[in-house]
Amino acid sequence: MPQETNIFAILIPYIIIFAVFYFILILPQRKKDKKIKAMLAALKVGDEVLTIGGIYGKIVNIKDDILTIEVGADKTKLRIARWAVRSVENSAQ
Known part of the structure; x- marks a missing residue:
């Protein structure tokens, strides 16, 4: 007679692998994305x-998702997309 296999015994390794991937890869990436989104939303002149x-550069104008920044000693103005900002170095006081 063939042995009966328990469906839970087959699924448990897959559930464990998914849980490990979730806590090691997915959750930290979601936290990082949330932090970046908050930083981009808080940009100000x-x-x-x-x-x-x-x-x-220093932000001199914000219009929707386009930022105008001043760079260099001659204060050249560049227009960039909001998503192109990697980090805020110093906030305006």
């Missing part, structure tokens, strides 16, 4: 930012 291209 006067903030010193670093873009994903490595350009440091």
Whole structure:
């Protein structure tokens, strides 16, 4: 007679693997995405930012998802997308 296999005994390793992936990969990435989204939403005129291209600048204008930043000693103005900001270096006081 063939042995009966318990469905739970087959599923438990898959459930454990999914739980490990969730806590090691998915959850930390969600937290990181949430933090970045909050940082981008809090941008304001006067903030010193670093873009994903490595350009440091000061925000002088914000219109929807387009930021105008000043860079360099001659205060050249660049228009960038909001998502292109990697970090805020100094917040305006």
